[in-house]
Amino acid sequence: MEDNKMAKGIYKKTFMAPLGKDNPVFVQILGICSTLAVTNRLDNTLVMSLGVIFTLALSSFTISIMRSWIPSRIRMMVETLVIATFVIIVDITLKAFYPEMWKSLGPYVGLIITNCIVMGRIEAFALQNKPSVSLVDGIASGIGYAYVLLIIAFVRELMGTGTLFGFTILGDWWTSWAIMIMPPGGFFMLAIFIWIAKEAFMKEATS
Amino acid sequence: MSDMLFPLAVFFAAAFTNNILLTNYLGMCSFLSVSKEIETSAGLGIAVTFVMAVTTALNWVVYHLVLLPFGLEYLRFIVFIIVIAAFVQLIEMVIERYSEGLYFALGIFLPLITVNCAILGASLFMVIREYSFMTTFFFGIGSGLGWFLAIMAMAGIRQKLKTAKVPAGLEGPGIALIIAGFMAMAFMGFSGMIAIG
Numbered sequence: 001m002e003d004n005k006m007a008k009g010i011y012k013k014t015f016m017a018p019l020g021k022d023n024p025v026f027v028q029i030l031g032i033c034s035t036l037a038v039t040n041r042l043d044n045t046l047v048m049s050l051g052v053i054f055t056l057a058l059s060s061f062t063i064s065i066m067r068s069w070i071p072s073r074i075r076m077m078v079e080t081l082v083i084a085t086f087v088i089i090v091d092i093t094l095k096a097f098y099p100e101m102w103k104s105l106g107p108y109v110g111l112i113i114t115n116c117i118v119m120g121r122i123e124a125f126a127l128q129n130k131p132s133v134s135l136v137d138g139i140a141s142g143i144g145y146a147y148v149l150l151i152i153a154f155v156r157e158l159m160g161t162g163t164l165f166g167f168t169i170l171g172d173w174w175t176s177w178a179i180m181i182m183p184p185g186g187f188f189m190l191a192i193f194i195w196i197a198k199e200a201f202m203k204e205a206t207s
Numbered sequence: 208m209s210d211m212l213f214p215l216a217v218f219f220a221a222a223f224t225n226n227i228l229l230t231n232y233l234g235m236c237s238f239l240s241v242s243k244e245i246e247t248s249a250g251l252g253i254a255v256t257f258v259m260a261v262t263t264a265l266n267w268v269v270y271h272l273v274l275l276p277f278g279l280e281y282l283r284f285i286v287f288i289i290v291i292a293a294f295v296q297l298i299e300m301v302i303e304r305y306s307e308g309l310y311f312a313l314g315i316f317l318p319l320i321t322v323n324c325a326i327l328g329a330s331l332f333m334v335i336r337e338y339s340f341m342t343t344f345f346f347g348i349g350s351g352l353g354w355f356l357a358i359m360a361m362a363g364i365r366q367k368l369k370t371a372k373v374p375a376g377l378e379g380p381g382i383a384l385i386i387a388g389f390m391a392m393a394f395m396g397f398s399g400m401i402a403i404g
Contacts, residue, residue, distance in 0.1 A: 029380045032235040033324050077292065084285045092281055107331035110284050114324035116236045182395070183230045187388030191381050198376035 014137045018144035024117045025148040026197040031117040034108050035149055036186035042165050045153035047101050051090040051109060053142030056118050059083045060126040060138030067127050079122050080113065087112045117145055152189050156180045214345040217338070221349030223397040227325050228357040229390055231332075234325030238358055238387075239380050247316075248362035249355075254316045256351030258298070259329050262291050263347030266330040267340055287330045295320055325354055360390060 024030045031052075038048040059082050063070075070078050091109050094102040102109070112118065121141050126134040157163060160181030162170035179185045227233045234255070241251050266287050274280055299317045303310045320326060329350045333343045364386050373382050 029239060030236065032239065033232045033328075036232040036235070080288055080292070081285065084288060087284055088281060091284070106335055107328055110331045111233070111324050111328055113284055113288060114327050179392075182391075183232070184388040184391040184395070186232065187384045187391060191377070191384035191388065194381045194384070195374070195376045198381070 010133060011136050014133055015140045018137070018141040019147075021201060023144045023148065023197070024120070024141050025145055026194045027201075028120070029194075030120050031115045031145060032190070034111060034115060035145075035152070036183070036190060037108050038105065039149055039153040039156055039186060039189070040160065040181040041104075042150070042153045042157050043101070044105060045149050047094070047098070048105060048108065049142070049146035049149055051087075051094075052112055052115065052117070052145055053139060054090060055083060055086045055112050056121060056142040056145075057135055057138035058086050059118060060121055060134040061131050063122050064126040064129060064131040064134035075127075079119060083118050083122075084113050117141060148193065152186075152193060156185055156189055160185065214339075214342045217342050218345040218349035221346050222353040222356065223394060226353040226357060226391075226394050227329065227350040228354050229387065229394050231328065233328040234323050234354055237323055238354075238361065239383050242358050242361040242365055242383065245359070245362045245366060248358045251316045251320075252355030252358050254320055255323060255325065256348070256355050258291070258295060258317075258320050259326050259351035259354070260344070260347040262294055262326060263329045263333050263350075264340070264344050265290055265294065267333060267338075267343040270334060271340075283331075283334065287327060291320075291326055291330075325350070357390065357394075361386060 018024060021027065025032070025035055034048060034052070038044045059079075062082050063079055066078070087110065090112070091102075094105070094109060121138060125137045129137070154164070158169060159177045160179075161176050162168060162174040177185070180189070221227065225231070228235070228238060237251060242248050269286060269290060270280075270283060274283055274286060279286075295317050299310075329347055333346060338346055361383070365383065368382065368386075377385070
């Protein structure tokens with residue numbers, strides 16, 4: 001009974017940490033490349049996030065199953081190959097069903113392979129924990145990444161073009177801030193997000 | 208534009224207007240973590256430039272002579288990353304054997320490079336934009352130099368920043384991102400010089 005409760009606690013803790021105080025994007029500053037590159041439009045961001053959650057969850061799970069058989073000298077190579085396999089699945093699925101989306105995401109789907117979040121979670125978590133907990137950690141880290149991206153993309157698309165998911169929200173009176181959908185806007189938005197998040201969490205820690 | 212000049216135009220575009228770091232956001236992780244010191248930034252910058260120039264050219268050869276004829280394009284992610292990892296490993300062994308000085312200067316950066324997304328990104332861009340071999344070669348060098356320029360400039364600014372007062376929540380990566388934003392705006396100014404997609 002007590003053991004059961006403990007085990008449940010681990011799942012909950014594993015799930016909650018990446019959403020707040022261990023967030024991969026604004027606390028650990030991982031996976032910034034894609035965070036900035038795809039957030040100029042909400043639909044791009046959503047697809048990219050789903051791709052990352054899928055890759056992260058399944059590669060954490062797979063590596064965790066194999067963890068006692070991987071020789072430590074070549075473990076980076078094994079991890080990369082496992083990640084690349086799942087990224088290829090995402091890539092060909094997108095290409096087959098959403099060719100338009102696949103085109104506009106360009107190289108960034110492939111770059112999930114070198115996204116430090118995936119490698120980072122595998123190295124830091126999946127290599128030491130059992131498959132089920134690793135799967136939860138993968139999904140949670142993916143969600144922690146996804147919601148930050150979606151918030152940033154929401155602001156950037158709304159201010160940059162006055163639209164959300166391509167639908168016009170702000171009327172003709174709105175003058176689009178072109179800078180928001182261009183590269184500098186991405187840098188500024190992420191910096192502001194990190195600032196706000198840090199202030200919020202610092203207050204929490206001191207009070 | 209004439210065919211002769213196209214690779215050169217790509218070279219300048221890759222280094223300035225389409226800077227791989229500031230407009231495509233590639234290689235941000237090491238950019239943010241390493242740019243605290245000028246010397247280490249220079250070491251990493253040189254290593255990235257060299258590896259990027261060689262691996263994009265190598266990957267062009269592999270993609271066009273092996274993957275395309277056999278209809279294996281979908282394997283390109285795996286193949287590219289293996290080529291990059293193998294090349295980095297090889298270079299590490301060669302300089303360890305022949306040049307101790309260089310090994311101590313660059314050695315620690317080489318493992319970091321395999322997971323630097325700028326390197327893989329350059330290879331993927333080369334495929335998407337359908338560059339010829341010559342263009343790819345110049346694109347690789349240009350992108351590497353652009354990355355080198357950006358990280359050096361950032362390291363210089365961050366050194367000055369050590370004495371500046373920054374709001375507590377913005378210290379570290381926050382302020383670095385804001386600087387990167389301004390640098391991106393400055394680099395956009397180059398786009399008047401050259402217009403290329």
